[in-house]
Amino acid sequence: NYAIGVDIGGTKVAVAAVNEQGTIISRSVIPTNLDIAPEAMIAEIQQEIRRIIERSGVHMDQVVGIGIGAPGPLDSKNGLISCPPNLPAWVDIPIRDLIGRVFPVPVLLENDANAAALAEKWIGAATETDNFIYITVSTGIGAGIISEGQLLKGMKGNAGDIGHAVIDPSFGECVCGQSGCLESIASGTAIAKRASAIVGREVTAKDVFHLYKEGHPDITAYMKDVFNVLGVASVSMINTFDPEKIVFGGGVSEFGEPMFEAIQQYVRRYALNPTGRKTEIAAAKLGQNAGVIGAAALCFHNGS
Ligand code: ADP
Numbered sequence: 027n028y029a030i031g032v033d034i035g036g037t038k039v040a041v042a043a044v045n046e047q048g049t050i051i052s053r054s055v056i057p058t059n060l061d062i063a064p065e066a067m068i069a070e071i072q073q074e075i076r077r078i079i080e081r082s083g084v085h086m087d088q089v090v091g092i093g094i095g096a097p098g099p100l101d102s103k104n105g106l107i108s109c110p111p112n113l114p115a116w117v118d119i120p121i122r123d124l125i126g127r128v129f130p131v132p133v134l135l136e137n138d139a140n141a142a143a144l145a146e147k148w149i150g151a152a153t154e155t156d157n158f159i160y161i162t163v164s165t166g167i168g169a170g171i172i173s174e175g176q177l178l179k180g181m182k183g184n185a186g187d188i189g190h191a192v193i194d195p196s197f198g199e200c201v202c203g204q205s206g207c208l209e210s211i212a213s214g215t216a217i218a219k220r221a222s223a224i225v226g227r228e229v230t231a232k233d234v235f236h237l238y239k240e241g242h243p244d245i246t247a248y249m250k251d252v253f254n255v256l257g258v259a260s261v262s263m264i265n266t267f268d269p270e271k272i273v274f275g276g277g278v279s280e281f282g283e284p285m286f287e288a289i290q291q292y293v294r295r296y297a298l299n300p301t302g303r304k305t306e307i308a309a310a311k312l313g314q315n316a317g318v319i320g321a322a323a324l325c326f327h328n329g330s
Pocket residue numbers: 035036037038163164165166213214215218230231232235276277278279280281
């Protein structure tokens with residue numbers, strides 16, 4: 027049996043056929059076109075799903091379902107995408123029914139960070155623990171929380187949206203209207219913005235990564251602060267959910283060992299030493315594929 031995973035992001039949509047072991051049989055990526063109506067974009071996704079099924083040589087009666095991961099806020103029970111900041115035109119789009127109308131299989135929708143958390147639990151960096159948190163530091167920041175082996179969903183599937191937890195109110199305004207949200211300080215978008223001001227030219231988070239590797243003094247000092255802020259967020263999560271592990275994924279996690287070590291150090295000082303906990307900070311194992319594999323996992327494991 028196979029499941030189709032669909033990972034919808036602000037910049038790209040990944041589609042994959044995944045088997046029951048979590049192996050990707052066939053995968054493709056199409057750009058997210060924000061200039062066309064969501065319905066037109068969904069038509070492109072349907073076409074891509076059809077193409078992936080054909081290309082992987084899977085028969086429709088072997089497909090147990092289609093799982094979709096998408097940025098929040100959404101309504102997972104009713105299958106709606108409800109106007110995420112990075113998909114601004116997608117206001118209450120009934121994606122589950124629009125996809126389900128074309129394919130005669132169950133369609134499931136889940137928040138993208140939650141889906142990635144399920145994938146890391148299934149075949150990634152958290153297979154051996156029932157209590158862990160997946161944090162993606164990418165265009166934005168989000169988390170998937172697995173507690174006692176169960177994905178924490180909340181009322182509509184939006185639990186874990188730590189990107190909009192306030193870390194430092196003295197920091198500038200966030201897209202959500204609050205001041206000093208985690209996402210407005212430590213996301214790839216935020217890093218690019220602040221670092222551009224530091225170096226006096228337009229840079230991306232990826233450029234910042236290279237400047238960091240070269241040992242640029244101002245960037246190194248600045249990133250130390252960013253890693254500290256991720257440490258602050260991790261301590262809050264540890265104190266709230268008591269996880270055994272925090273797994274970091276998303277593009278910004280490419281900073282790698284220096285980032286994980288800095289977060290681990292902060293966490294050791296403020297959440298482990300005082301309590302005797304042993305929470306480990308680790309890198310996601312599935313990288314860019316966590317989203318699609320997790321989306322497919324929804325069909326095999328029904329979200330738990
Ligand atoms: P998405 O947010 O669409 O899911 P990603 O998880 O790839 O996509 O996150 C994109 C963000 O990660 C961008 O801000 C990008 O600049 C940043 N990024 C990508 N590669 C790196 C890297 N090697 N080092 C630091 N940041 C990176």
